Amino acid sequence: MEKAERLKKLPTYVFAKLDELKARERRKGVDLIDLGMGNPNIFPPQDVIDEVIEALKDPETHRYPSFPGTHDLRVAIANWCKREYGFKVDPDLETIVLIGSKEGLIHFAFAFINPGDTTLVPMPAYPAHFNGTILAGGTPISLPATESNGYMPDLDDINPDVAKKAKMLILSYPTNPTTAFATKEYFKKAVAFAKKYKLILLHDFAYAELYFEGNKPISMLEIPEAKDVCIEFHTCSKTFGMAGWRVGFAVGNRELIGALRQIKTNLDYGLFMGAQKAAAKALAHEDEYMEKMRKTYKERRDILVDGLNSLGWKIEKPKGTMYVWAPVPKGYNCAEFSTLLLEKTGVVVAPGTAFGDEGEGYVRIALVDTKERIIEAVERLKKANIRFA
Ligand SMILES: Cc1ncc(COP(=O)(O)O)c(C=O)c1O
CATH class of the missing domain: 3.40.640.10 (Type I PLP-dependent aspartate aminotransferase-like (Major domain))
Structure with missing residues (x-):
């Protein structure tokens, strides 16, 4: 079946590839900490x-x-x-x-x-x-x-x-x-x-x-x-x-x-x-509900960024959003580095190229799990001895 030109012109959907890798790891029984997609886990009012x-x-x-x-x-x-x-x-x-x-x-x-x-x-x-x-x-x-x-x-x-x-x-x-x-x-x-x-x-x-x-x-x-x-x-x-x-x-x-x-x-x-x-x-x-929501994300941001910086990764704290935009360590491209994190630690992050070629050199980490799981994610990265500098 011949797809319409408009579909053929779309760039590769990087998240589809990531989903395949996630499914493979899950089949192996890996408990994934999925900070890939920006899928909020905050309860509505x-x-x-x-x-x-x-x-x-x-x-x-x-x-x-x-x-x-x-x-x-x-x-x-x-x-x-x-x-x-x-x-x-x-x-x-x-x-x-x-x-x-x-x-x-x-x-x-x-x-x-x-x-x-x-x-x-x-x-x-x-x-x-x-x-x-x-x-x-x-x-x-x-x-x-x-x-x-x-x-x-x-x-x-x-x-x-x-x-x-x-x-x-x-x-x-x-x-x-x-x-x-x-x-x-x-x-x-x-x-x-x-x-x-x-x-x-x-x-x-x-x-x-x-x-x-x-x-x-x-x-x-x-x-x-x-x-x-x-x-x-x-x-x-x-x-x-x-x-x-x-x-x-x-x-x-x-x-x-x-x-x-x-x-x-x-x-x-x-x-x-x-x-x-x-x-x-x-x-x-x-404001009360939104203040609480912001406090939750800020706490997660601080745990994640402070934790990752303590491992030698140099990441700036975002002023807002539910993401951390982190530079990929030298020697990797973003797809290689996100695959390495997934395979070695079960922590899922999005390669920067999911947002266009200009995103190469970065991964995006979404603050979409509880603070306990984010602490665990940092622990897993620490144990895996990954080089971040
Ligand atoms: C910049 C931006 N706009 C829009 C959306 C989609 O939001 P919605 O759930 O309202 O479709 C997202 C989702 O991640 C987003 O990051």
């Missing part, structure tokens, strides 16, 4: 669980859901944006509920990218940021985001002809996998750049609430006039430990939201009503 249980008893919950999101949830989204980041959106025209933000990111590309179009994407990146463009028939142009530029490509370095031809600039700060945080100045430049070259500015704000030491990240929509060009994607997956529920949303420019709604009305029937009701509860949460 109790009232969110209660809400979905209650919703299940209502016959209306089991019918096709409300599209593009219940009015209650869209109002909760608008209130959340105002309360957490200080910007206003119209719940009726400037919000859309998604079946997870990944779904929205990919379908947004289908709403705007024609074959031959290009998008500008800092790399390494969360794969949906470049795969959406590829699936829609376009070509993502890599803006290398490396340690030397603070993982924030200088927009002034982009060739004006390339910028003029592009359709979209796709940013995401704090960044998965590099954990970089953008400054307000950088976002101001991004808005001005998008306006100058008539680009759509997509900002993925998945890690909005995962920050430490009071470094609260800013939303792109806090920048004056950003709404003229910007759509911003949010998710309940990380903030409320609800990855399995598939609740995401996008806010911003009404034309961009309108086009996403148009494509989605032709693809899906919206998000399960029970999840929509519960998500409205989640977004009404004031």
Whole structure:
């Protein structure tokens, strides 16, 4: 069977290879500590669980859901944006509920990218940021985001002809996998750049609430006039430990939201009503739940990074996200090194190339197991006598 060109053009899915290796180790009876995929293990707020249980008893919950999101949830989204980041959106025209933000990111590309179009994407990146463009028939142009530029490509370095031809600039700060945080100045430049070259500015704000030491990240929509060009994607997956529920949303420019709604009305029937009701509860949460969640991740970060540094690995503490971006010791590439860790210790980490070729030289370690298991992971690495320098 001949697959469509769009599938053939996708880069190798590195996590599929990792899954094979994991399955092989499990068959041998190895107790894996899986810090590979960014799959949160934080329990959602109790009232969110209660809400979905209650919703299940209502016959209306089991019918096709409300599209593009219940009015209650869209109002909760608008209130959340105002309360957490200080910007206003119209719940009726400037919000859309998604079946997870990944779904929205990919379908947004289908709403705007024609074959031959290009998008500008800092790399390494969360794969949906470049795969959406590829699936829609376009070509993502890599803006290398490396340690030397603070993982924030200088927009002034982009060739004006390339910028003029592009359709979209796709940013995401704090960044998965590099954990970089953008400054307000950088976002101001991004808005001005998008306006100058008539680009759509997509900002993925998945890690909005995962920050430490009071470094609260800013939303792109806090920048004056950003709404003229910007759509911003949010998710309940990380903030409320609800990855399995598939609740995401996008806010911003009404034309961009309108086009996403148009494509989605032709693809899906919206998000399960029970999840929509519960998500409205989640977004009404004031700081206490989120403070606890941040404390949990910070504790894991400190145990992991302090532990690994004590073994001679030189790793910086991230200011936020649920990841540690760690340089691979000399003499290995990232695939070799992550395979070595897996085979010698049963600790799973993601090779940096899972996020594009620019991720070579790094592995990403996700803080997605308990502190006890993270302590054990460090112990296993210590016993294995791996060279980290
Ligand atoms: C940057 C980024 N955006 C979006 C997502 C997907 O989130 P969701 O669960 O809402 O689809 C992830 C998941 O890891 C992510 O890292």
